[in-house]
Amino acid sequence: MFSPSSPPARLLEKAFQYIDLHQNEFVELPNGQTLPIPPIILAELGNDPKKPTVCFYGHLDVQPARKEDGWLTDPYTLTEVDGKLYGRGATDNKGPVLAWINAVSAFRSLEEDLPVNIKFVIEGMEEAGSVGLEELVREEKDQFFSSVDYIVISDNLWLSQRKPALTYGTRGNSYFRVEVKCRDQDFHSGTFGGVLNEPMADLVALLGSLVDSSGHILIPGIYDQVAPLTEEERKMYKAIHLDLEEYRRSSRVKRFLFDTKEEILMHLWRYPSLSIHGIEGAFDEPGAKTVIPGQVIGKFSIRLVPHMDTSVVEKQVKQHLENIFSKRNSSNQMAVSMTLGLQPWIANIKDNQYLAAKRAIKTVFGTEPDMIRDGSTIPIARIFQDTIQKSVMMLPLGAVDDGEHAQNEKINRWNYIEGSKLFAAFFLELAKLH
Amino acid sequence: MFSPSSPPARLLEKAFQYIDLHQNEFVELPNGQTLPIPPIILAELGNDPKKPTVCFYGHLDVQPARKEDGWLTDPYTLTEVDGKLYGRGATDNKGPVLAWINAVSAFRSLEEDLPVNIKFVIEGMEEAGSVGLEELVREEKDQFFSSVDYIVISDNLWLSQRKPALTYGTRGNSYFRVEVKCRDQDFHSGTFGGVLNEPMADLVALLGSLVDSSGHILIPGIYDQVAPLTEEERKMYKAIHLDLEEYRRSSRVKRFLFDTKEEILMHLWRYPSLSIHGIEGAFDEPGAKTVIPGQVIGKFSIRLVPHMDTSVVEKQVKQHLENIFSKRNSSNQMAVSMTLGLQPWIANIKDNQYLAAKRAIKTVFGTEPDMIRDGSTIPIARIFQDTIQKSVMMLPLGAVDDGEHAQNEKINRWNYIEGSKLFAAFFLELAKLH
Structure with missing residues (x-):
């Protein structure tokens, strides 16, 4: 079992060639204290020009957590209860980072050829506004990122408990x-x-x-x-699984401004x-x-x-x-x-990596994904897309109730394991389509 | 010279019979600490049924003051500079309390008969909302206050530097x-x-x-x-001395909502x-x-x-x-x-004590007073008027720039001395009119 306190960075270090940047930069805290910015890890594995190159973005820093805030377990000791893995960072974002590493490791353990070249961008300042990241992406555009074909971010959640999702836009x-x-x-x-x-x-x-x-x-x-609403887009909202009454109840809101699932989703996303x-x-x-x-x-x-x-x-x-x-x-x-x-971000969902992800989801979960957006702002997606000019996809693993940023954050054991499988299946599908 | 740190209460104690109430009551501070409420001093001198009885209200507590807030002198050592007596409480309200005592003392020193019976209500919680005062006034309505004909409060300021004022209303x-x-x-x-x-x-x-x-x-x-505006009232605003441009400049306001003295005063007072x-x-x-x-x-x-x-x-x-x-x-x-x-408070300015005060002002200062109101709320005036059902008058001594509640609070030596004379003259005029 992994622990959120044992840095996945160690695993990365063993398996990949990594470049450590920003070692000498500092950030000033509100109390005047200065701290060194944690290095942004750039790592790579494979350089076969016949394979597509997928770059995975993740972060290892977490929101603050103290036991006395209302945690039922020690936030910094991963603890399994009834199939749920509790711990700060479990879903945001250490679990998904490890799932990706698991997927890569699986091919190596089986001594199978990795169907894609892998790159990693792992930062440690995401919860503090990704200090220094945009600058790094711009600086490395024609070096580290020059061979990247696809960027995958797995730093958000599904819209439901059991149905996987693909995220193609943020406000x-x-x-x-x-x-x-x-x-x-x-x-x-x-x-x-x-x-x-x-x-x-x-x-x-x-x-x-x-x-x-x-x-x-x-x-x-x-x-x-x-953007005007198209008929195709309207159909996507219709297909999404959302129990409006359950959503309203869990949000503890008496009444929303709109009465239908489609209107609610459109007013949160588009x-x-x-x-x-x-x-x-x-x-x-x-x-x-x-x-x-x-x-x-x-x-x-x-x-x-x-x-x-x-x-x-x-x-x-x-x-x-x-x-x-x-x-x-x-x-x-x-x-x-x-x-x-x-700026808002929206991806072309007809791009190869979206098709590959849909097929991988079908393989692992036996269902089509919810095609969703996020009402919040995740600047890194737009930054990658604008700077590197390649397709960006958000492929979440966690369930809607994981509680990122809240007390008792968790990732389900099922999501973690099936998510690792999903990433591996995605590599295979992407290589086929590319 | 008096000092704000030597309690005028001592002087009162020597000269008058006084009643100490509220000895066993406590007030709770925001930090949970409890403090005994300072006693409200009720004192009296003279009981001649042929003379009018004037009750003077004042307070001995002050706003906080620390040298480092920007005081040029020690706030708790009365210091005269260029005819100005600096010290916390100098004008709010220890100076006026002492001036009234000076006026009473003057008759005794000259071995002249006091033309009025005197009562005092002196509290120590005014700056904290006059805790316990309203209750006391109600309790003592038919005892201590039963013989009172007039209530005088001297706890506000003139509207100008040199022209005395009589205050007949508060919002x-x-x-x-x-x-x-x-x-x-x-x-x-x-x-x-x-x-x-x-x-x-x-x-x-x-x-x-x-x-x-x-x-x-x-x-x-x-x-x-x-209340509808009467022609008589309109004339009073016209007669008031107010340099609008100077007022605007000292208030550091670019433009008021109104352009004339009369409109400004009416919108602040009526x-x-x-x-x-x-x-x-x-x-x-x-x-x-x-x-x-x-x-x-x-x-x-x-x-x-x-x-x-x-x-x-x-x-x-x-x-x-x-x-x-x-x-x-x-x-x-x-x-x-x-x-x-x-509730707002307004007095009948045709009452004897207003006429007496006007005559006394004419005698001491050689001018008619500004007939003013206060835009702020001074609940005690309305409480006295409603409970005791007698005429209440506010007879200020201090100049507009005395800076009550501010750093470097002062009372002018001139205001203090002429104010003591004014109170003495007021006793004489009131006895004549009563």
Whole structure:
């Protein structure tokens, strides 16, 4: 049995030639301390020009976990209970990394020729924003990545407990801050209430102009670039297994904005959404304080979908907020900025590796996969696709209830073993199709 | 010279008969520690049924002060610099308390008969919300306060540097919290953005429905009970000395909502105002977090003016927010509550003690006073007026720039000495008019 605390990096080191980069770079923590960035491991096995080359991306770092957070077992000792392997990183992302290594090892143990050339990119900063990764991919584009034909990421989950999935898209994200300032000091509402353009009133009006109560975004032009829905795509949502009532119950939500599986999935994956996250600089504590905040900053973000573009969205949002603000004739100052712009990602699902993965799933699990997207943003997929200009596929192994980032994270023994088989079958199918 | 650290209570003890109450009561601090409540001092001097009885209210507790906050002198050692007496409590409220004692002492030193009977209410919890005071006033209504004809409070400031003022009203305050809840846990905006009625969108819409960009409150009926403006009242604002440009500059505000002195004063004193203070439960820190808060609480308050009533305002606000919320057809739960309801206070300025104070001001300062109100809420004035049912007057001594609650609080030597004279002159005038 593997343990999340015994680094799979050791296994990699034994089996592959690896290159250690970023050894001398440091990251600064919020407390001022600096730490060296863990090396990004680039490894390779095989260099046969007649075989396709598959590059697997994974990460070995994990979210924090402490027993007292509510873990039923020691988070750093892998513990099997009723066929479930509990431990921090079990599903995110050490389990899938090991499953891939298992698949490669299987061919070597059986003394069979590996049908594909293998490359690995294994990082240790994924949970902290993949510091240094994009730079590395760009730097190695014409070296390490020059022979890569396909990129596989296995860092997400299925949509259900038992049915495998293939992920072909993720939403992007444009994160905004809008600041309204009267002066850099607060006011007392008894002394000044009634004669000021209060920054909070301006900000609430600005934030209130963004989205209506049905979730429709009110920023002019924002839907212009959204890809039209095709009949083929519509059929894919229909085929997906999702028990809406169970999903609603497990989400502990009284009612969703939509009543059908198809609408829910489309609004999570293929339509943009806007969320207001909060306000900095106002009174945010329990109790009562009669303050007029002098300067406040609203935070909101838009999840982007194909073919929206962060730079277009940035212009639309700024234009809209400036219009709303100028109509208020306020004496305050307003400033809008996009603090993060991550493009959405979508793959061509007719590419060979998607066909190969479908066949491998059929072989191992006896079913067609759910063709899914992820409503969240996984920037690395788009970065690989844009930089290396090769097909990227997300091939998850874990079940929907694995609880990545939560207490009692696990991967099912079944998923881990069948997942290892899936990767091996995928190598064979890919070699046939290539 | 007096020192803010030598308790005027000692002086009181020597000169007056005093009653010590609340000796065995305790207040609990946020850290769980309990402290005894300082006694409220009730003192009296004279009991001549032919003389009017004036009760003076003051407090001996102060705001916190540390040298390192930016004090140029030791905050607890009274220090005179250029005719200004610096020290914590100098103007709020030890200076005025001593000035009143000086006035009483003057008659005794000159062996002249005091023209009025004197009572004192001196508390030590004013800066912490006057804990226990309202209860005491009610308990002592038919005992200690039964013979009181007039109540004088000297716990605020003039509107200018040199021109004395009489304060005849303060605004009340209704403080609200409005909670919108989907569930008690937050959501990730990638995983759920697009299918939820997000609590922040609901809350922003609710808060955005309260006040327009010109400061006008949008809650139906809220202005119904506001006292109509009379011609006589309008003239009072006109007579008040206020350099609007200087006021604007010292407030560090680019532009007020109104352009004239009269409008500014009326909107601070005799019209209600609504301020949005902040939101609890949302993302309020620097940086970016892609959270959909599951449960958020908005805080706002309305400064009330005569003849608004907290219980009517409470109903209007609840009705309004329920209307707005029901139109959104949200699946979230909303709850509104008024967490604080303090009535506005206004005095009859034709009462004898106002006339006496005006004459005394004319005698000592050679001018008519500014007839002013306070936009803030000073609950004790309304409590005295409602409970004892006698005339309450606020007769400030300090200049507008005294900086109560701020660093380098001071009272001018001139204000302190002329203020002591003013109180003595007031006794004489009041006895004549009574």
